[in-house]
Amino acid sequence: MKQSLFNNITLLFSGLIILFIVGPLLSMFISTSGIDLFETAKDTDVQDSIFLTLKVSFITTFVFAFFAIPFSYFLARYEFPLKKIVQGIIDLPVVIPHSAAGIAILGFISRDSTLGKFSGLFSFDIVGSPLAIGIAMAFVSVPFLINSARDGFANVSVRLEKAAYTLGASQIRTFFTISIPLAWKNILSGFIMMFARGMSEFGAVIIVAYHPMVTPVLIYEYFGAYGLKYARPVSVIFVTVSLVFFVLLRSISDRKKNVEA
Amino acid sequence: MLKLKNISKSYKGFALADISLEINKGDYFVLLGNSGSGKSLLLELIAGLINANSGEIHLNNKNITNSKIQKRNIGLVFQDYALFPHLTVRNNLLFPIRKNKNKAEKAIKIAELLNITNLLERFPEKLSGGEAQRVALGRTLITNPEILLLDEPLSSLDVQLRGGLRHLLKKINRQGQTIVHVTHDYDEAIALASRVAVIDNGKIIQVGDTESVFKNPSSEFIANFIGLKNFFKSVLHTNNGKSFVLINNSTKICLLSDKKDGEGFVMIRSEDIFVYDKYTESSALNNFEGIIRDAVPSRLGIEISVETPLIFWVLITKESFERMNLGEGKKVWISFKASAVKFLKT
Known part of the structure; x- marks a missing residue:
C-alpha cells in the first residue's frame, strides 16, 4: 500500500514539473495568433536577428571547439597539480550571474583595454560587434562543450590508444582516428549544448553588444518598447527555431552509432 | 635478438625486480606465471607502454630502453584484443599501414593466413572470441614486428578453438616470427614453447628449454606450480x-x-x-x-x-x-x- 502511495506521489510530482516547463511555453504558443506570427515572420529586423544569432553562435562554437576539444582530452587523460581548481574554473561561467560575466568581458574588450586599444589600431571597435557577441556567448557556453567532451574521452579505453601506438600510429593520428571517433557522441552532444546555450544567451550579450541585436535582446526590446503582445510572436518564432535546430542536431548525433569503447 | 638487462619497475604497488632475459631470433619464448606474477607488466615494458625504473632493453644490439612505442617495431596482442570498435575488421587490419599501395593485397594475404577473409566487413562487436583473437593477431602481424608479444592469447577461448589457434601460432613461429607468449597455463608452454621462463612475484626464477624447465624444476614453487615430475x-x-x-x-x-x-x-x-x-x-x-x-x-x-x-x-x-x-x-x-x-x- 505504502509503495503504491509513494509511486502515486512521485508520479504526481513528475507531472507537475513537466507541466511547469511545458505549460508557459504552450500557453505562449496558444495565445499567439497565426496572423501575428505571419506578420512578425515578415519583419526583417526579426529575420536578421535570428539569422545573426544562429550564425554567431554556430561560428563561436566551431571556433572554440578547436581549442576546447584538445583541452578536454588533456583533462580526461592527465593528472596534474591543481586539477580540481582548473575544473572549478571551467565551471565558473555557469554559476556566476551572466550580467556580471558581461561586465567582466566588457572591461576586457572596451576601448581602454589592451585588446580594445589593439583593435583600435585597425579602427575596429570590438564592443557592439558580432565578435563581442561571440565572445560573450562563448564565455557562458564553453563549459558545456568541455565537460561533455571530457566525459567522452574519459570513456575511451586507454588500451585502445596504446594499441594504436604499438601499431605505429603517432599520438596525433591516434587522437584523430581513435579517440575522437570513439568520443564523438559526447563531443557532438557538447557541441549542440554549447550552440544552444550560446544562442539563447541574453545577460552577457546585452552588456557587450546591444546592437547588432541578437534575438533574445530583440525580444527584450520589443517587450520594453511595445509590450507583451509584440514580444510574444518573436519569442514563439525563436523558440520554434531553437527547438527545430536542437531536435535536428540531436537526431543527427543519435544516428551516429553509439560505440562503446 | 631481444635482451633485457637488470630491468626493475615499481608499478601500482607491484615490483619487477632485476629481470634479465635473452630471447633469440626465431624463439617461441613462453613466460609462465600465475596471475599477479608480473608477466603482463613485463610485456608492457618490452612494448614500451610503460618505462622501466632501471635497466636496459636491447633489440638487435640497439638500445631501445627509451625508444618511443612506435619506433620499437614490437607488436603486442592484448589479452582483451583491443580491436577498434568503430572500424570494420578490414579497417582494423589496415590501420597499421597507411598510404601504401599494396594495402589491400597485404591485408588479404594476412586474412587468408588467419582464415578471416569472410569477416572483413564486420564490426568487432559481431565477432566471437576466437575471431576477434585472429583479427587482433592479424592486425599486429601486418606491422611485420621484429618480436610478437602475446598476452594470454588462448585464455578466453574454449578448448576447441585453442587447438586451432595453437596450431596457427606454431605455424607463424615456423615462418621465422619470434614470439614471446605470456600464460599461466603450462599446457600451452609445453605445446608451444622452444624456451620457457618461469616468473613469480616479479622475479624470473628459472629459464631454459621446455624439457629442462619441466623436468628439473629449480624450486619447489615451480614443482608445485607445474605439478609435474613424470x-x-x-x-x-x-x-x-x-x-x-x-x-x-x-x-x-x-x-x-x-x-x-x-x-x-x-x-x-x-x-x-x-x-x-x-x-x-x-x-x-x-x-x-x-x-x-x-x-x-x-x-x-x-x-x-x-x-x-x-x-x-x-x-x-x-x-x-x-x-x-x-x-x-x-x-x-x-x-x-x-x-x-x-x-x-x-
Missing part, C-alpha cells in the same frame, strides 16, 4: 587403433589418445601411479619393474623415485610406505592405467 619427451605411435609412446626409443607407454603420430611430451601425475612389491595382474597396461632410488617426504606424503631405468616419481602415503617396508634400494613394480597418461603434441 614428464618425458616422447614420440606418439598408433598401431591398429592402439596408441603408445616411445621414450628414448626404448620405454613403451600405452595411452588413450586421438592425436596424430608425432613428437610431444607425456605426463603422468605421481599420484596416479601404484606401487606393488611383486608383479600384479590388473587392468593397468603400464607395468614396470624398478628399484627405489630416493624417498622424499612431501607436503602430502612421501615421494619415491623408481628407476626402471626411466625414473618415475610416485606419491604414496606415509602409511603405505611403512606398511610395505619401502626404502632405498628395494625392488618394486609400478603400474598405471593408459588413461592416466597425458600426451601433449609439440
